[in-house]
Amino acid sequence: MPGGSGEVVSRRARPAKAPLSRDGIVATGLDLLGEQGLPGLSLRKIAAALDTGPASLYAYVANLEELRALVLDKALGDVAHGVGQGREWRPRLKAILTSYVEVLLAKPGLAPLATTTIASGPNAMRLTESLLEALIGGGVDPAAAAWGVDLLLLQVTGIAAEQSARRSQGDVMGRVAKAYAEAPAHELPLVHALHKELFSGPGSSRFGWALDVLITGITQAPRPPTGSEPGHDRPGHDKDPA
Amino acid sequence: MPGGSGEVVSRRARPAKAPLSRDGIVATGLDLLGEQGLPGLSLRKIAAALDTGPASLYAYVANLEELRALVLDKALGDVAHGVGQGREWRPRLKAILTSYVEVLLAKPGLAPLATTTIASGPNAMRLTESLLEALIGGGVDPAAAAWGVDLLLLQVTGIAAEQSARRSQGDVMGRVAKAYAEAPAHELPLVHALHKELFSGPGSSRFGWALDVLITGITQAPRPPTGSEPGHDRPGHDKDPA
DNA sequence: TGTACGAGACGAACGCCGTTCTAGACGAAC
DNA sequence: GTTCGTCTAGAACGGCGTTCGTCTCGTACA
Numbered sequence: 001m002p003g004g005s006g007e008v009v010s011r012r013a014r015p016a017k018a019p020l021s022r023d024g025i026v027a028t029g030l031d032l033l034g035e036q037g038l039p040g041l042s043l044r045k046i047a048a049a050l051d052t053g054p055a056s057l058y059a060y061v062a063n064l065e066e067l068r069a070l071v072l073d074k075a076l077g078d079v080a081h082g083v084g085q086g087r088e089w090r091p092r093l094k095a096i097l098t099s100y101v102e103v104l105l106a107k108p109g110l111a112p113l114a115t116t117t118i119a120s121g122p123n124a125m126r127l128t129e130s131l132l133e134a135l136i137g138g139g140v141d142p143a144a145a146a147w148g149v150d151l152l153l154l155q156v157t158g159i160a161a162e163q164s165a166r167r168s169q170g171d172v173m174g175r176v177a178k179a180y181a182e183a184p185a186h187e188l189p190l191v192h193a194l195h196k197e198l199f200s201g202p203g204s205s206r207f208g209w210a211l212d213v214l215i216t217g218i219t220q221a222p223r224p225p226t227g228s229e230p231g232h233d234r235p236g237h238d239k240d241p242a
Numbered sequence: 243m244p245g246g247s248g249e250v251v252s253r254r255a256r257p258a259k260a261p262l263s264r265d266g267i268v269a270t271g272l273d274l275l276g277e278q279g280l281p282g283l284s285l286r287k288i289a290a291a292l293d294t295g296p297a298s299l300y301a302y303v304a305n306l307e308e309l310r311a312l313v314l315d316k317a318l319g320d321v322a323h324g325v326g327q328g329r330e331w332r333p334r335l336k337a338i339l340t341s342y343v344e345v346l347l348a349k350p351g352l353a354p355l356a357t358t359t360i361a362s363g364p365n366a367m368r369l370t371e372s373l374l375e376a377l378i379g380g381g382v383d384p385a386a387a388a389w390g391v392d393l394l395l396l397q398v399t400g401i402a403a404e405q406s407a408r409r410s411q412g413d414v415m416g417r418v419a420k421a422y423a424e425a426p427a428h429e430l431p432l433v434h435a436l437h438k439e440l441f442s443g444p445g446s447s448r449f450g451w452a453l454d455v456l457i458t459g460i461t462q463a464p465r466p467p468t469g470s471e472p473g474h475d476r477p478g479h480d481k482d483p484a
Numbered sequence: 485t486g487t488a489c490g491a492g493a494c495g496a497a498c499g500c501c502g503t504t505c506t507a508g509a510c511g512a513a514c
Numbered sequence: 515g516t517t518c519g520t521c522t523a524g525a526a527c528g529g530c531g532t533t534c535g536t537c538t539c540g541t542a543c544a
Contacts, residue, residue: 297522
């Protein structure tokens, strides 16, 4: 293509760079996520940290979405899924979920990442298994346990994300709290009266209360799904795919 | 400034463009969100739809984050917050939350938007007021009601987002479901046995069950917070702001 | 031993994004 | 009639995910 003077500069200046690897890419992404929060988890920043270009990462990762799932799953490896093995099932369940939320809060970007991405790697599945085991071991109907795990993870992840936002974006949360604090006493009397309770607490007591609510509800809910319902549960595939 | 031949092209060719307005910008954003999903809610696309440049929007909106909150709050205006006024508090609460989730699912990008953004506009606050009213009217302790509203909204929003993702990103959800379906029977026996229940149901029955769980738990949770606790709830501002 | 092949590395570019700077245009107030 | 402040834009900056085409290099095969 370049018909002019040849002058092919030899691309010999390669100082023994460590070869890329999927694990290294994911580990670097997790590090950057911990340092810079969610914006740190970008293909370009990971590539720069690895002293290469973004295109090089595509040999190991399909796209950003897959990378995010891998990073989240790697982080979930720190969850203590075998905690309180001998104890009763309720404290055991709480201990696992507490470990989960602690992991999410250990690095700034993890909680927001967990709300957007669903990990399907081995660590996420191990966590699901532990939660199912605790619930079913406590006598909860298996089908209710399956749905309950979803409920618990969704709630706990959301609480972690809320608390994470309070740390790193206190200004934004402050503006929201102020808006509720300035609610007109007429028109919105309950919001006005309870605005402090609505935003109270850094999560520790609130988190425990949420767990109690969910566990109580799961064990005592009126009619746990039997799983053998007529089958109108899944008519075709989707009712409105557009 | 350009010393050359004057030739100042008169900028007269302005065909009576409707002047921009905050409401028009938000309405256009909501329309685009409904048509193109979350990626449709961008300053550039809204500006293009309004036949102007992105810089022009900054006279009415501080940044994208504020615009997102405004769009979400406008959408929440469709929630029927006065539904089932005469009925008992439980069906009333369910009716309000059902309306909320229906609004979120009415336009493709709304549910994902609601998981990322917290609206603090009048419609969001009216929704909070209605939920508080139903709970407290049912005899729930006011402090527990305040925290319960958070619980309910978080859960319902998450369920809506999950269902929304199933519609517009069925492939992604399918891959996750397949990963769980292929869980090794040893190692992860419960996940293997219950993988179908973990991903079952398009939400209608599941949504109702989640509501029952939460309401039951909120009313029967062991010790609702009294609100007059010693005060270690909020020592300074944040324990670990970094 | 020589050679062909395929996977990995990578520079460059495309199109998108939010945001800012700068200069004009215009209506209202003095 | 002039000034002033708000609104309108064009242009640009830096960053993003992703793709394309090419180049290198270790390896397997002849």
